[in-house]
Amino acid sequence: MSSTVGVAVLTLIGVYAVKYFKKYFWDLRHLNGPSPFLSLPIFGHAWMIGDDIPRYMDQCAEKYGPIFRFDMGYLPTVIIGRYDDYVDAYKLEPMNGRAWSIMPFVRNLFGTDSKGEVFGVGSSNGPVWAEQRKFMHINLNRVGMGKAKELEEIVEQEVEVMCERVAKLSEVGGVDFQKLLPVAINNVIWRMITGKTSKQDDPFMVELTDCMNRHFETLSPSNPISTLQQYFHRCTKVATDLGIIKGFKDILKLRDTVAEQISELQPESEGNFVERFLFEIESANPESSFYGKDGRRHLFGNAVDLFIAGTETTATFMTWTFKFLIMYPEVQEKISNELCHVFGSAKPSLDRRDELPYTHATIQETIRLNPLGVFSVARLTLSPINLKGTPIPKHTQILPYLRTINRDPKSFPDPNEFRPERFLDQDGKFVFDERVTLFGKGKRKCVGEVLAKAEIFLFLTHMVHNFRIKPAPGQIYTLKSNPGLAFTSDPYQAVVESR
Numbered sequence: 001m002s003s004t005v006g007v008a009v010l011t012l013i014g015v016y017a018v019k020y021f022k023k024y025f026w027d028l029r030h031l032n033g034p035s036p037f038l039s040l041p042i043f044g045h046a047w048m049i050g051d052d053i054p055r056y057m058d059q060c061a062e063k064y065g066p067i068f069r070f071d072m073g074y075l076p077t078v079i080i081g082r083y084d085d086y087v088d089a090y091k092l093e094p095m096n097g098r099a100w101s102i103m104p105f106v107r108n109l110f111g112t113d114s115k116g117e118v119f120g121v122g123s124s125n126g127p128v129w130a131e132q133r134k135f136m137h138i139n140l141n142r143v144g145m146g147k148a149k150e151l152e153e154i155v156e157q158e159v160e161v162m163c164e165r166v167a168k169l170s171e172v173g174g175v176d177f178q179k180l181l182p183v184a185i186n187n188v189i190w191r192m193i194t195g196k197t198s199k200q201d202d203p204f205m206v207e208l209t210d211c212m213n214r215h216f217e218t219l220s221p222s223n224p225i226s227t228l229q230q231y232f233h234r235c236t237k238v239a240t241d242l243g244i245i246k247g248f249k250d251i252l253k254l255r256d257t258v259a260e261q262i263s264e265l266q267p268e269s270e271g272n273f274v275e276r277f278l279f280e281i282e283s284a285n286p287e288s289s290f291y292g293k294d295g296r297r298h299l300f301g302n303a304v305d306l307f308i309a310g311t312e313t314t315a316t317f318m319t320w321t322f323k324f325l326i327m328y329p330e331v332q333e334k335i336s337n338e339l340c341h342v343f344g345s346a347k348p349s350l351d352r353r354d355e356l357p358y359t360h361a362t363i364q365e366t367i368r369l370n371p372l373g374v375f376s377v378a379r380l381t382l383s384p385i386n387l388k389g390t391p392i393p394k395h396t397q398i399l400p401y402l403r404t405i406n407r408d409p410k411s412f413p414d415p416n417e418f419r420p421e422r423f424l425d426q427d428g429k430f431v432f433d434e435r436v437t438l439f440g441k442g443k444r445k446c447v448g449e450v451l452a453k454a455e456i457f458l459f460l461t462h463m464v465h466n467f468r469i470k471p472a473p474g475q476i477y478t479l480k481s482n483p484g485l486a487f488t489s490d491p492y493q494a495v496v497e498s499r
């Protein structure tokens with residue numbers, strides 16, 4: 001009997017060893033990259049990176065070429081660093097998976113629905129993802145994202161409050177955009193999904209924003225602490241109570257707070273995002289992911305997704321943008337002149353965006369060079385694909401490396417220079433360049449791109465039209481970034497001068 005058990009155990013170990021060998025040492029053998037023997041369980045190759053992730057990854061891209069293997073975490077990972085390969089890959093249907101969908105920490109932390117999918121849009125796959133994403137897209141458009149005037153009114157309200165706060169803070173010292181922006185941008189999403197408005201210094205909103213910031217910091221794909229936390233998430237509470245880590249408790253707190261706040265809303269076919277979702281739940285058939293308990297938990301998943309995906313990203317983007325404007329005062333002056341020429345003393349508006357070629361060009365250059373975008377968000381192959389003649393198996397993580405995509409010297413001469421003029425033609429007209437990449441590609445690209453671009457435009461133009469943003473005494477401004485899901489700037493102070 002005991003020998004039968006022994007044989008069974010050995011067989012199981014043997015089968016596991018063969019599968020492991022195939023996955024980590026055989027399937028991706030055609031690809032360049034560091035040795036697969038250096039890919040450790042749980043960490044992958046990420047332990048090799050060190051402090052300066054962009055610098056290390058730039059060196060890898062130079063050494064291994066535009067497509068290479070570098071395991072970020074436990075999944076075999078293919079890094080794509082060239083625009084054409086990225087676009088070709090993202091046209092393939094099996095590329096529409098999300099790596100988080102199979103990660104144990106995400107599945108255990110948030111739970112899964114009756115079809116085995118993670119709740120919400122950002123981490124689910126297959127028909128559930130398609131159904132949830134379609135609803136999110138259509139209904140964000142209906143509650144404002146798709147209506148320029150409504151969208152402008154919602155964002156403008158927050159921009160104006162922020163401008164008042166900036167003026168006051170500058171009088172008594174300096175302005176910390178990293179603190180001010182997330183709450184202002186959070187309020188935009190909050191209003192769209194719940195119809196509620198809240199003040200930018202409302203303790204609830206400040207706490208919600210802090211929760212998110214802390215969670216974001218833990219999500220860097222290469223951060224060993226974050227990786228450990230992902231796999232030992234059951235210890236998170238103990239470690240949190242001991243003050244060692246905070247990230248996961250924060251995201252659950254965020255979900256529960258949102259759930260509590262929206263519990264009083266009722267189904268309404270023409271209401272805000274949550275009310276429309278509740279209406280959809282009421283009329284869902286049993287096959288639908290909106291049906292019953294699943295539907296309600298997908299609602300919380302959607303709300304958390306919108307906060308995570310829609311706030312910190314935009315706020316971090318703007319924090320970097322204002323830093324660029326401080327570092328390049330001549331760019332700021334050109335934008336200001338253009339705004340004065342088009343709007344005079346009136347406020348900038350979205351409907352006249354096309355009359356502002358230099359401003360447009362600066363925004364596109366900020367998207368291209370923004371240190372926030374080191375990597376895109378990881379995808380997952382849902383079945384085997386062929387990438388430029390290289391077979392890539394199912395459940396491989398695909399991570400576009402945006403730095404080499406956006407800094408390809410063949411597409412953008414002197415790629416590291418911040419030069420908005422590169423996007424103006426000889427008549428001074430703005431030239432849109434689709435190779436500038438930050439919001440993803442294909443069927444799974446960012447749902448909130450329109451909203452994010454409207455926010456970027458309105459926050460930038462209102463600030464520059466009202467103020468000259470200047471360096472605070474004694475501050476040094478660099479583009480050094482800190483890892484997270486979006487790479488953040490070191491905190492900095494600025495002063496403003498009314499125009």
Ligand code: HEM
Nearest residue numbers: 122309310313314317377439440441444445446447448452
């Ligand atoms: C500067 C701001 C933003 C940046 C840089 C950004 C970037 C991205 C990227 C790179 C992705 C993954 C795309 C892919 O897999 O190809 C994504 C997905 C997503 N974004 Fe954004 N985003 C921003 C703002 C927003 C806003 C304002 C919203 C909400 C209204 C939003 C909602 C989402 C959602 C829900 C997804 C998941 C889509 C899916 O998995 O199907 N994002 N975003």
